Amino acid sequence: MSAPHLDRWRPVATGVGRALVPVLLAFVVGGVVLAVTGQNPLEIYRLLLVEAFGGPSRVDATLAATTPLLFTAVAAAFAYRAGVFTIGAEGSFTLGGLAAAVVGAHVGGLPAVAAVTVSLLAACAAGVLVAVVPAVLRARWQVDEVVTTLMFNFIVAGVAGWAVQAFFQERGQANSATAYVADSARLEPFFPPDLTNAGLVIALLLVTGYTFWFRRTALGFEFRAVGATPRFAVAQGLRTRTVVVVALLGAGLAAGLGGGAHALGIVHRYTGGFSASFGFTGIAIALLARFNPVGMVVGAVLFGALNAAGSTIQLFVNLPIQLVDILQGTVMIFAVVQFVLPRLPSRQRAVPEAVVA
Amino acid sequence: MIDQVIAAALTLSVPLVLAALGGAVHRQAGVVNIGLEGQMLVGALLGALVSGATRSWELGVLAGAGAGGAVGWLMSVTITRLRANEIIAGLGFNTVVLGVIGYWLRASQDVSGTLQVEGLERLPTWVVPGVADVPVLGALVSGKSPLFWLAVVLVGACAWTLDGTRWGLRVRAVGASPVASASLGLRTRGLQDSAGTVAGVLAGLGGASLSLGAVGLFNENMTAGRGFVAMAAFYFGRARPLPTALACLLFGTFDAIQARLQIGGGYSASLIQTLPYVAVVVVLALTGVRSSRRRARAAA
Numbered sequence: 123m124s125a126p127h128l129d130r131w132r133p134v135a136t137g138v139g140r141a142l143v144p145v146l147l148a149f150v151v152g153g154v155v156l157a158v159t160g161q162n163p164l165e166i167y168r169l170l171l172v173e174a175f176g177g178p179s180r181v182d183a184t185l186a187a188t189t190p191l192l193f194t195a196v197a198a199a200f201a202y203r204a205g206v207f208t209i210g211a212e213g214s215f216t217l218g219g220l221a222a223a224v225v226g227a228h229v230g231g232l233p234a235v236a237a238v239t240v241s242l243l244a245a246c247a248a249g250v251l252v253a254v255v256p257a258v259l260r261a262r263w264q265v266d267e268v269v270t271t272l273m274f275n276f277i278v279a280g281v282a283g284w285a286v287q288a289f290f291q292e293r294g295q296a297n298s299a300t301a302y303v304a305d306s307a308r309l310e311p312f313f314p315p316d317l318t319n320a321g322l323v324i325a326l327l328l329v330t331g332y333t334f335w336f337r338r339t340a341l342g343f344e345f346r347a348v349g350a351t352p353r354f355a356v357a358q359g360l361r362t363r364t365v366v367v368v369a370l371l372g373a374g375l376a377a378g379l380g381g382g383a384h385a386l387g388i389v390h391r392y393t394g395g396f397s398a399s400f401g402f403t404g405i406a407i408a409l410l411a412r413f414n415p416v417g418m419v420v421g422a423v424l425f426g427a428l429n430a431a432g433s434t435i436q437l438f439v440n441l442p443i444q445l446v447d448i449l450q451g452t453v454m455i456f457a458v459v460q461f462v463l464p465r466l467p468s469r470q471r472a473v474p475e476a477v478v479a
Numbered sequence: 480m481i482d483q484v485i486a487a488a489l490t491l492s493v494p495l496v497l498a499a500l501g502g503a504v505h506r507q508a509g510v511v512n513i514g515l516e517g518q519m520l521v522g523a524l525l526g527a528l529v530s531g532a533t534r535s536w537e538l539g540v541l542a543g544a545g546a547g548g549a550v551g552w553l554m555s556v557t558i559t560r561l562r563a564n565e566i567i568a569g570l571g572f573n574t575v576v577l578g579v580i581g582y583w584l585r586a587s588q589d590v591s592g593t594l595q596v597e598g599l600e601r602l603p604t605w606v607v608p609g610v611a612d613v614p615v616l617g618a619l620v621s622g623k624s625p626l627f628w629l630a631v632v633l634v635g636a637c638a639w640t641l642d643g644t645r646w647g648l649r650v651r652a653v654g655a656s657p658v659a660s661a662s663l664g665l666r667t668r669g670l671q672d673s674a675g676t677v678a679g680v681l682a683g684l685g686g687a688s689l690s691l692g693a694v695g696l697f698n699e700n701m702t703a704g705r706g707f708v709a710m711a712a713f714y715f716g717r718a719r720p721l722p723t724a725l726a727c728l729l730f731g732t733f734d735a736i737q738a739r740l741q742i743g744g745g746y747s748a749s750l751i752q753t754l755p756y757v758a759v760v761v762v763l764a765l766t767g768v769r770s771s772r773r774r775a776r777a778a779a
Binding site: 155159161207209255259262263264265266268269270272273274276277279280281283284287288399402405406409440441442444445446447448449450451452453454455457458459460 | 511513557561562563564566567568570571572573574575576577578579580581582583584585586587704707711714747749750752753756757759760763764766767768770771
């Protein structure tokens with residue numbers, strides 16, 4: 123008779139360990155880079171911590187930087203749980219942002235709730251649109267979604283750049299940018315002049331919805347079954363095609379909504395370089411948390427803190443912000459590395475197979 | 480005018496062909512290499528630095544190839560021995576490389592983005608006497624850099640290596656079925672690592688052709704997505720060297736034409752730049768439809 127309560131906690135412990143090891147390793151790698159360039163790593167990391175959480179305005183900046191990452195992390199996790207490996211969140215986020223910015227600029231006559239709703243719906247539609255072709259290709263003809271979604275990121279970037287220049291360019295702007303959204307379409311900050319806004323609430327609702335979807339709905343169960351053992355799921359008569367399509371379109375919707383919230387809440391318009399790799403960072407967070415909702419919130423706050431602190435710390439220490447890239451990239455790499463000679467669970471085997479095919 | 484477009488298209492294709500050939504070899508070994516972009520950038524930086532330090536473009540090219548190969552090997556080991564997902568590892572390596580280079584430029588060189596390397600020796604251009612002034616032919620073969628000719632030779636060399644050598648055969652066997660290859664006693668991970676290193680070396684050469692080319696400086700944005708266009712090319716060419724190189728030539732020609740059209744105005748550069756990526760989706764869709772038809776026929 124082993125103690126059942128210990129068994130219950132074991133997955134939690136391994137989950138925490140799996141998430142902590144990559145982060146610690148990233149800080150070691152970053153520390154080496156800092157030391158080589160003559161900085162004291164411990165001192166820099168202490169400053170990063172202070173800049174991320176030391177005081178209300180810093181926490182506010184961190185939460186604002188966390189918000190877009192929550193959307194893209196949910197987008198990635200939603201698809202990956204079904205065994206569908208999309209990297210198109212970046213494209214959906216970008217087009218969602220452009221759609222919300224364009225619609226938001228034209229809904230000044232509507233009351234605030236309606237203006238925001240219409241703009242965000244446009245963002246969702248745009249995000250879904252980006253995912254349609256890869257979804258159809260994958261569901262109908264088994265075309266590898268990894269490469270098609272990656273390609274669509276570049277296609278969307280080009281099309282968005284062209285659309286802004288050709289149709290939505292605000293006059294008198296040197297770089298390509300749309301007009302500012304109407305006041306009523308803005309997601310106002312909770313405590314002006316702070317940054318954190320209703321977008322964070324929407325993001326947390328999305329995380330809750332994601333959790334509910336997998337724990338409580340029938341299609342959510344089919345998702346997990348298809349993701350865990352694709353061939354067994356087919357044999358059981360589960361609707362794998364439906365799952366694949368919903369997974370890709372749902373991921374596009376979540377990322378598009380994130381782009382919309384970012385446009386209405388932070389930037390208030392669409393400009394070139396709208397997404398600072400939020401889509402890719404979201405993938406790293408989802409993998410780091412192994413798709414666990416609480417883990418994703420923690421991961422998003424961690425990366426948000428890095429972004430927020432990194433951009434201010436360079437003002438008073440001579441510290442290039444590229445340190446954040448080094449840390450994030452290292453976390454990405456080590457999040458998918460398996461150190462212990464693994465007994466591969468079938469769920470993890472399903473992902474590389476889909477990739478290699 | 481046509482001569483200028485031809486010459487520009489060929490020059491713009493060189494870094495693409497080099498990197499894409501590497502990606503094709505790696506793909507034949509069963510790995511989709513998303514890290515070409517980072518490996519090119521490392522090659523460009525080390526190529527410029529060593530060329531400046533030694534005042535020799537040959538050593539610069541070698542250093543670029545070596546640096547690219549080192550990063551390629553490291554990425555491959557992460558994928559094969561540590562079983563990292565190849566897509567995430569590739570994206571992660573690109574991010575880290577870009578971060579380390581950008582950090583180093585600002586922290587140690589105190590420059591943002593562009594590094595002028597003192598004493599850098601650029602690639603020479605070889606003028607072919609007799610045909611240099613002949614229309615079209617002159618643009619095709621004269622005034623090219625050594626790396627251009629290396630790329631031409633490598634297209635054939637890669638095809639021959641994959642088709643005719645023991646290593647090439649084994650690499651393709653691993654790519655076709657790692658499990659079956661392992662059961663025949665092949666060192667599958669070692670073969671994949673060697674293919675990944677080759678990919679890094681070639682991408683590094685492609686990077687060196689950028690930084691040691693016409694302008695002769697290093698910029699942290701100088702690869703500008705060429706690693707991903709190279710990826711598009713080897714998908715387009717289904718990882719066979721000659722079709723892959725022809726795809727690169729096509730994309731290089733797009734690039735050259737677009738540069739001219741931009742001066743004339745009216746055509747959007749950002750739309751034209753999406754063409755390689757659209758081409759990949761179309762190719763993947765067509766091959767997907769065809770192979771699913773074949774499956775359906777086999778099942779019937």
